[in-house]
Amino acid sequence: MATSVDAKLLKSTKFPPEFNQKVDMQKVNVEVMKKWIASKISDILGSEDDVVIELCFNLIEGSRFPDIKKTQIQLTGFLDKDTAGFCKELWKLCLSAQGNPQGVPKELLEAKKLELIQEKVGFSNNPVPHISF
Numbered sequence: 001m002a003t004s005v006d007a008k009l010l011k012s013t014k015f016p017p018e019f020n021q022k023v024d025m026q027k028v029n030v031e032v033m034k035k036w037i038a039s040k041i042s043d044i045l046g047s048e049d050d051v052v053i054e055l056c057f058n059l060i061e062g063s064r065f066p067d068i069k070k071t072q073i074q075l076t077g078f079l080d081k082d083t084a085g086f087c088k089e090l091w092k093l094c095l096s097a098q099g100n101p102q103g104v105p106k107e108l109l110e111a112k113k114l115e116l117i118q119e120k121v122g123f124s125n126n127p128v129p130h131i132s133f
């Protein structure tokens with residue numbers, strides 16, 4: 001799948017040190033990661049783009065040990081200047097997820113806890129409308 005252009009980009013691009021660590025996707029809760037990926041890509045693009053989202057899913061699910069460097073190169077045409085930041089955040093979450101028994105990144109667990117606490121206290125940014133019968 002990698003072209004000679006991709007191979008040159010792989011050699012010439014400076015990647016963060018986290019990209020040298022392997023992620024075992026069998027230890028990652030892929031469904032949780034898919035929700036994060038879909039949400040993040042939609043935020044970056046300003047709309048939901050199923051083609052780009054599915055491409056990203058395929059790139060990280062394509063093998064047990066995906067290559068985040070190749071993923072970044074493949075996504076650059078779609079996410080442009082946001083690609084490197086997106087891939088770095090994605091990889092950090094995957095690394096965190098594989099170290100968690102549930103396969104969920106601790107950062108996402110903490111964010112969810114905070115969201116639930118805010119809902120209980122009533123400080124939610126998106127208050128749920130109360131429906132009375």
